Amino acid sequence: MTVSRLPVDLQGVYALWVRDITRFVRAPSQVVGALLTPLLFLVFLGTGFSGAAIPGIPEGVDYLQYIVPGVVGFTLLFGASFAGLAILADRDVGFLKEILVAPVSRTSIVLGRVAGGSTTALVQSLLILLLSIPLGFRVRRPLLAPLALVVLLLLAVTFVGFGIALASQFRDSQGFGILVQFAILPLFFLSGALYPLDQLPTVVQYLGLLNPLTYGVDALRGVLVGNAAYPLVVDFGALALGAVVMVVVGAALFERVEAG
Amino acid sequence: MAAIRVEGLGRAFGDTVAVDEVSFEVGRGELFGLLGPNGAGKSTLVGMCCTLLRPTAGTATVSGHDIRAERAAVRGSIGVVFQETALDEELTGVENLVFHARLYGLSRARRRERVPEVLDLVDLADVADDTVDTYSGGMKRRLEIARGFLHEPAVLFLDEPTLGLDAGTRRDTWEYIRALNDRGVTVVMTTHYMEEADALCDRVAIMDNGAVVALDSPTQLKAGLGGDVVTVETADRVTGLPDRLRGVDWVRGVEVTGGGLGVTVDDGARRVADVVRLADEAGVTVSAVDRRAPSLETVFLDLTGREVRAGGDSGLAEPAAVGGRGDELGAARASGPDGGE
Numbered sequence: 001m002t003v004s005r006l007p008v009d010l011q012g013v014y015a016l017w018v019r020d021i022t023r024f025v026r027a028p029s030q031v032v033g034a035l036l037t038p039l040l041f042l043v044f045l046g047t048g049f050s051g052a053a054i055p056g057i058p059e060g061v062d063y064l065q066y067i068v069p070g071v072v073g074f075t076l077l078f079g080a081s082f083a084g085l086a087i088l089a090d091r092d093v094g095f096l097k098e099i100l101v102a103p104v105s106r107t108s109i110v111l112g113r114v115a116g117g118s119t120t121a122l123v124q125s126l127l128i129l130l131l132s133i134p135l136g137f138r139v140r141r142p143l144l145a146p147l148a149l150v151v152l153l154l155l156a157v158t159f160v161g162f163g164i165a166l167a168s169q170f171r172d173s174q175g176f177g178i179l180v181q182f183a184i185l186p187l188f189f190l191s192g193a194l195y196p197l198d199q200l201p202t203v204v205q206y207l208g209l210l211n212p213l214t215y216g217v218d219a220l221r222g223v224l225v226g227n228a229a230y231p232l233v234v235d236f237g238a239l240a241l242g243a244v245v246m247v248v249v250g251a252a253l254f255e256r257v258e259a260g
Numbered sequence: 261m262a263a264i265r266v267e268g269l270g271r272a273f274g275d276t277v278a279v280d281e282v283s284f285e286v287g288r289g290e291l292f293g294l295l296g297p298n299g300a301g302k303s304t305l306v307g308m309c310c311t312l313l314r315p316t317a318g319t320a321t322v323s324g325h326d327i328r329a330e331r332a333a334v335r336g337s338i339g340v341v342f343q344e345t346a347l348d349e350e351l352t353g354v355e356n357l358v359f360h361a362r363l364y365g366l367s368r369a370r371r372r373e374r375v376p377e378v379l380d381l382v383d384l385a386d387v388a389d390d391t392v393d394t395y396s397g398g399m400k401r402r403l404e405i406a407r408g409f410l411h412e413p414a415v416l417f418l419d420e421p422t423l424g425l426d427a428g429t430r431r432d433t434w435e436y437i438r439a440l441n442d443r444g445v446t447v448v449m450t451t452h453y454m455e456e457a458d459a460l461c462d463r464v465a466i467m468d469n470g471a472v473v474a475l476d477s478p479t480q481l482k483a484g485l486g487g488d489v490v491t492v493e494t495a496d497r498v499t500g501l502p503d504r505l506r507g508v509d510w511v512r513g514v515e516v517t518g519g520g521l522g523v524t525v526d527d528g529a530r531r532v533a534d535v536v537r538l539a540d541e542a543g544v545t546v547s548a549v550d551r552r553a554p555s556l557e558t559v560f561l562d563l564t565g566r567e568v569r570a571g572g573d574s575g576l577a578e579p580a581a582v583g584g585r586g587d588e589l590g591a592a593r594a595s596g597p598d599g600g601e
Binding site: 026 | 310311312332333335336338340342344345346347348349350351355358359360362363364365391
């Protein structure tokens with residue numbers, strides 16, 4: 001028996017990841033449930049406004065093409081918020097104590113949660129991307145498409161980190177659940193997912209520029225459809241920065257969580 | 261070297277002192293009990309020893325590691341079974357154990373050896389691949405005990421290990437705890453069940469209001485009471501009977517209670533008839549007689565003037581303990597809730 005002196009205990013991170021994946025695979029109804037809302041957006045907004053001339057969207061880009069990256073980003077946001085909820089659910093059922101009393105650092109626990117939550121959110125958003133193809137979505141730049149995975153991963157890490165930071169401020173899952181439901185839609189609307197940000201009042205545009213999802217959605221458009229508003233370097237830089245900041249903040253706040 | 265050395269350890273929550281600077285030692289390989297009513301501070305004490313709660317006074321060493329300065333080393337050397345279930349019920353028994361083994365850094369080979377071994381030890385091998393939500397309360401408890409022991413800790417903490425289990429399951433659980441202790445693990449368990457502490461523990465620390473009020477083996481604690489208690493309920497006043505009994509050589513003590521007498525005697529079974537005869541001779545009408553061999557229950561009563569269960573909610577028991585003289589306690593409590601007399 002050795003006690004790791006390193007701040008990160010890889011086996012502990014792996015244990016938490018395996019647990020999240022096992023639970024994810026075992027609860028297909030939850031996976032399907034999480035896909036329903038984004039699917040509704042795709043079907044009703046994407047096909048409904050298909051062919052409509054929306055101000056700010058470049059000509060020749062169908063609305064469905066425009067909206068798919070946004071809805072994929074939304075799916076990820078939705079999936080990632082469950083990672084924060086999972087920490088509180090663990091507290092509700094007492095399992096958090098089992099994790100906190102183990103000889104692994106808090107940073108390892110946060111990283112394990114980020115790994116598990118990101119993986120499941122990533123799978124969900126990829127499923128939405130696949131489902132959008134029969135609806136008429138076309139990947140225009142197949143060579144760049146693998147980069148979409150990187151974008152999704154960075155986004156997932158960012159929002160799981162955000163979820164953990166937020167969850168560590170709550171003692172029960174109910175209050176957190178209400179707040180998350182309240183927070184998800186503004187993040188979605190302020191990301192340029194449904195329409196370009198420059199259609200909004202200037203002040204609101206600035207808010208959108210602080211939203212990591214803005215860069216994620218834009219980067220997805222860049223690599224999948226080819227109509228990004230910002231240079232890809234800016235998008236990826238902002239995403240990487242967001243991911244690092246959120247994980248560090250999440251770990252710092254989780255450090256103070258008491259078991260009781 | 262002692263397995264646990266507690267030195268002036270205390271914890272306050274705001275103005276409330278949950279544990280009041282207690283000190284004691286637990287020997288290596290001992291099965292040690294912390295006995296007391298709910299709210300006595302047992303769980304807080306264990307929480308501090310497990311590094312889950314930070315002390316506000318004093319410190320303790322577990323396996324030679326300081327609980328304040330060497331938290332990671334302490335965590336690596338202990339196993340904990342919490343009062344409330346702490347299992348992932350969506351995972352199977354094996355998956356819960358494997359998760360634990362990974363968190364505690366067991367190698368793959370060691371894990372494959374230990375997991376079946378501990379499952380066997382608590383007789384859960386048959387249901388190892390079922391998800392935990394299908395387990396009964398007793399099975400969950402056993403799985404947690406197995407898990408606490410999985411990484412071969414030097415000290416295993418069990419917080420109320422049989423709380424909420426039926427009598428048969430509790431006795432089974434005792435056997436598993438004994439089996440672990442026989443393998444050399446130091447076990448520290450909290451309980452508010454007197455007979456549990458009596459049946460299982462090598463030594464018992466009796467806690468009340470955050471302090472350790474007695475610490476010895478159950479046998480010694482009971483011997484300290486001096487003998488069996490014969491309780492005599494009388495129909496009318498006891499008049500000269502107490503003095504008469506005090507003059508008899510086999511009577512150790514006489515206590516006048518609300519409805520009669522408590523007589524401490526050497527050999528209760530034989531002396532019940534004598535007590536009744538003496539009462540008869542004194543002209544006192546006896547309506548009921550009972551004999552109680554010394555139990556940890558009576559030890560606790562003797563030490564604190566309260567019964568463990570009655571004292572369960574210490575907030576309610578407090579006024580009685582403060583307000584009444586010792587010999588009136590029983591009556592005061594009996595008339596309390598239903599407002600009689």
